[in-house]
Amino acid sequence: MLKKIIGGITAPKGFKAAGVKAGLKKSGKLDLAIIYSTVPASVAAVFTTNTMAAAPVIVSRLAVQKGTASAVVINSGCANACTGPQGLIDAQAMAHMTAQLLKIEDQEVIVSSTGIIGVNLQMDKIEKGIKKAVSLLAQQGQDHNATTAIMTTDTFPKSCAYEFELGGVPVRIAGIAKGSGMIHPNMATMLCCITTDAAIAAPILKKALTAAVNVSFNMISVDGDSSTNDMTSVLANGLAGNTLIDSTDSKDYTILTAALTQVCIYLAKQVVRDGEGATKFLEITVQGAENDVDAKKAVMAIAKSPLVKTAFFGEDANWGRILCAVGYSEAVVDPEKVVLAIGDVTIVDQGVGVTFNEKALKDIMAQQDITVTVDLCLGTGKATMWTCDFSYEYVKINGEYHT
Amino acid sequence: MLKKIIGGITAPKGFKAAGVKAGLKKSGKLDLAIIYSTVPASVAAVFTTNTMAAAPVIVSRLAVQKGTASAVVINSGCANACTGPQGLIDAQAMAHMTAQLLKIEDQEVIVSSTGIIGVNLQMDKIEKGIKKAVSLLAQQGQDHNATTAIMTTDTFPKSCAYEFELGGVPVRIAGIAKGSGMIHPNMATMLCCITTDAAIAAPILKKALTAAVNVSFNMISVDGDSSTNDMTSVLANGLAGNTLIDSTDSKDYTILTAALTQVCIYLAKQVVRDGEGATKFLEITVQGAENDVDAKKAVMAIAKSPLVKTAFFGEDANWGRILCAVGYSEAVVDPEKVVLAIGDVTIVDQGVGVTFNEKALKDIMAQQDITVTVDLCLGTGKATMWTCDFSYEYVKINGEYHT
Numbered sequence: 001m002l003k004k005i006i007g008g009i010t011a012p013k014g015f016k017a018a019g020v021k022a023g024l025k026k027s028g029k030l031d032l033a034i035i036y037s038t039v040p041a042s043v044a045a046v047f048t049t050n051t052m053a054a055a056p057v058i059v060s061r062l063a064v065q066k067g068t069a070s071a072v073v074i075n076s077g078c079a080n081a082c083t084g085p086q087g088l089i090d091a092q093a094m095a096h097m098t099a100q101l102l103k104i105e106d107q108e109v110i111v112s113s114t115g116i117i118g119v120n121l122q123m124d125k126i127e128k129g130i131k132k133a134v135s136l137l138a139q140q141g142q143d144h145n146a147t148t149a150i151m152t153t154d155t156f157p158k159s160c161a162y163e164f165e166l167g168g169v170p171v172r173i174a175g176i177a178k179g180s181g182m183i184h185p186n187m188a189t190m191l192c193c194i195t196t197d198a199a200i201a202a203p204i205l206k207k208a209l210t211a212a213v214n215v216s217f218n219m220i221s222v223d224g225d226s227s228t229n230d231m232t233s234v235l236a237n238g239l240a241g242n243t244l245i246d247s248t249d250s251k252d253y254t255i256l257t258a259a260l261t262q263v264c265i266y267l268a269k270q271v272v273r274d275g276e277g278a279t280k281f282l283e284i285t286v287q288g289a290e291n292d293v294d295a296k297k298a299v300m301a302i303a304k305s306p307l308v309k310t311a312f313f314g315e316d317a318n319w320g321r322i323l324c325a326v327g328y329s330e331a332v333v334d335p336e337k338v339v340l341a342i343g344d345v346t347i348v349d350q351g352v353g354v355t356f357n358e359k360a361l362k363d364i365m366a367q368q369d370i371t372v373t374v375d376l377c378l379g380t381g382k383a384t385m386w387t388c389d390f391s392y393e394y395v396k397i398n399g400e401y402h403t
Numbered sequence: 404m405l406k407k408i409i410g411g412i413t414a415p416k417g418f419k420a421a422g423v424k425a426g427l428k429k430s431g432k433l434d435l436a437i438i439y440s441t442v443p444a445s446v447a448a449v450f451t452t453n454t455m456a457a458a459p460v461i462v463s464r465l466a467v468q469k470g471t472a473s474a475v476v477i478n479s480g481c482a483n484a485c486t487g488p489q490g491l492i493d494a495q496a497m498a499h500m501t502a503q504l505l506k507i508e509d510q511e512v513i514v515s516s517t518g519i520i521g522v523n524l525q526m527d528k529i530e531k532g533i534k535k536a537v538s539l540l541a542q543q544g545q546d547h548n549a550t551t552a553i554m555t556t557d558t559f560p561k562s563c564a565y566e567f568e569l570g571g572v573p574v575r576i577a578g579i580a581k582g583s584g585m586i587h588p589n590m591a592t593m594l595c596c597i598t599t600d601a602a603i604a605a606p607i608l609k610k611a612l613t614a615a616v617n618v619s620f621n622m623i624s625v626d627g628d629s630s631t632n633d634m635t636s637v638l639a640n641g642l643a644g645n646t647l648i649d650s651t652d653s654k655d656y657t658i659l660t661a662a663l664t665q666v667c668i669y670l671a672k673q674v675v676r677d678g679e680g681a682t683k684f685l686e687i688t689v690q691g692a693e694n695d696v697d698a699k700k701a702v703m704a705i706a707k708s709p710l711v712k713t714a715f716f717g718e719d720a721n722w723g724r725i726l727c728a729v730g731y732s733e734a735v736v737d738p739e740k741v742v743l744a745i746g747d748v749t750i751v752d753q754g755v756g757v758t759f760n761e762k763a764l765k766d767i768m769a770q771q772d773i774t775v776t777v778d779l780c781l782g783t784g785k786a787t788m789w790t791c792d793f794s795y796e797y798v799k800i801n802g803e804y805h806t
Binding site: 048049050051053306319321328333335336348350351 | 453482484485486489520723724726729731738739755756
């Protein structure tokens with residue numbers, strides 16, 4: 001029984017966090033966060049598939065190899081991407097500074113950065129920020145600051161916490177995330193950090209995380225761009241005292257994976273809801289595909305289409321654009337079988353427009369949350385994606401974003 | 404020696420054209436065109452790969468099979484797509500009406516439609532329009548009306564004509580096209596009709612057209628959506644009197660293909676220049692890729708990226724977004740080798756930002772036409788794509804487009 005609870009990233013036992021103003025953001029807002037487990041934790045992470053992976057991604061990929069970590073240090077305001085050899089030196093230095101102060105090994109620190117690409121980190125500011133953050137770890141109420149410090153163009157902080165049981169033992173899991181441009185599979189400028197006090201072996205944790213990410217962060221799209229910096233990491237420190245999960249066959253593995261998936265879906269939806277310039281939240285499902293792969297192809301084509309996204313911004317139920325996207329998705333389609341519904345109003349049946357209640361559809365299109373369902377009527381393949389509309393504001397934000 | 408000449412789609416010998424107001428567009432503008440060759444012509448065409456292909460695409464695919472045609476009938480204002488069995492009946496009826504009046508076979512008529520998806524053609528208006536257009540074919544000066552009648556959200560008509568020689572014989576080639584939303588490989592809501600008085604066998608003409616389209620219409624992108632209705636057709640009626648081109652080995656084949664390619668590139672660029680809401684014309688080249696396939700993957704990722712396109716709208720040389728797109732393109736990349744130039748200003752070398760003349764770059768970004776060159780420094784693969792920026796106007800046009 002998964003229960004949502006009040007609290008942030010430190011809701012699970014043994015976790016501390018802090019968020020500070022390091023001076024990396026021109027705006028002077030919070031821009032550096034540390035999340036710390038007082039005991040070494042099992043760690044797993046998934047990273048961007050972009051070949052231009054940023055320096056912190058390269059450094060953290062190595063760090064998670066050995067399966068344990070104690071801290072995550074994250075800065076916003078500068079992505080430390082496309083920064084050459086100096087970028088790697090700086091990312092390693094971030095880990096080193098954090099490790100020194102926390103009296104842990106450099107390899108126990110996960111490093112993340114987000115912000116503008118192609119600019120080197122101001123390491124003097126990073127150093128002061130890390131010192132300040134570490135000094136604040138003992139304080140209560142820093143959760144919100146940590147959540148806020150990782151934001152870039154996000155308009156609200158994204159955080160959640162849940163409680164559940166493993167073999168009668170209460171266990172907690174929590175996560176924070178930031179969007180909001182460049183959100184696209186696989187893993188866009190999307191940072192997510194998850195903490196849990198569950199006891200689980202690192203290789204098993206990696207399997208649970210991969211399963212969770214595949215149906216959450218890999219199924220959201222804001223603009224179709226996959227970034228250089230994406231990373232979702234999870235630390236599991238075992239302080240809940242449950243029996244160690246060391247196999248994917250156990251019931252506890254299934255329960256923990258479900259909880260992790262819930263955290264990821266909750267945060268992924270929050271990221272879409274805060275998509276740059278978004279005015280609508282769209283849940284798009286393709287069902288009845290020949291198989292899940294085809295369903296995913298079709299749902300992604302719809303969710304990525306600028307023509308579909310601008311139509312929803314205009315509250316225009318332009319179903320032709322949705323079918324058109326399905327048509328170029330490379331999914332197997334029989335045009336004469338397709339059914340399409342917006343909300344609960346069926347507007348296409350057997351591939352052609354049908355008469356429907358126009359008032360009902362207008363009401364649905366005027367809402368902020370809209371569901372779109374396409375049934376290909378060919379098989380049992382199904383996939384759901386979450387996306388947002390394309391607005392004037394998206395163009396404004398991205399035409400003018402410099403820091 | 405290819406010479407651009409004054410004139411439209413009827414510049415080649417033996418072609419006539421007309422454009423009329425059939426009443427399909429709510430605006431009352433010209434919306435139906437006929438292009439007619441007074442003698443049967445070799446015909447070739449390439450069509451959208453969208454599985455939701457519109458009825459006229461299905462009908463025309465069959466018509467071009469036998470290799471000869473005499474007329475093309477095109478309407479705007481209604482795409483006759485996603486219209487079920489009735490759509491096919493209507494598209495066939497358009498061919499039949501045109502054939503009857505021109506005293507040719509139904510199968511000698513190519514049918515194209517463009518406009519809103521999911522609405523059936525108003526056949527009474529189509530019939531009147533076809534009658535009127537056929538009656539006007541004898542008149543001079545209808546070229547411009549034909550060019551204008553195929554427009555939808557285009558803001559200017561697109562047409563060109565060239566003269567060249569085949570074995571000392573003067574030959575002409577001309578084309579008209581319409582954009583402008585949904586322009587994306589492979590073949591978007593892009594209609595193009597080409598006429599030439601060259602003598603060439605239909606299967607050879609198909610090869611020449613495919614080659615021309617691959618480096619022109621298949622290398623432009625406005626919004627990444629590929630439409631249900633795209634079609635590029637060419638009629639070659641042989642009235643120039645050159646020796647029939649019946650092999651791809653001949654010098655004449657090479658010359659004709661070059662001319663056809665020039666027509667297609669000219670019109671493709673015009674389509675991009677008139678991209679919905681476009682304020683910038685971007686020529687993007689990726690060179691030094693391991694091979695041409697990789698170059699194409701990389702250049703397409705850049706040209707499709709909404710983040711890149713909005714940055715150019717904001718005159719912001721945000722090169723990180725360009726490298727990021729290259730990074731997720733799946734092209735082989737060595738991040739430490741990449742060179743990037745905007746105009747003639749190199750801003751990235753060996754994968755990192757370099758010092759450059761900021762004034763020079765600012766001047767380049769302020770211009771309407773901008774070239775972007777990415778050198779992967781790995782091999783000889785190269786590809787060029789043409790695209791436009793993403794503006795407020797794009798969102799406005801597509802949020803409000805209903806007819």
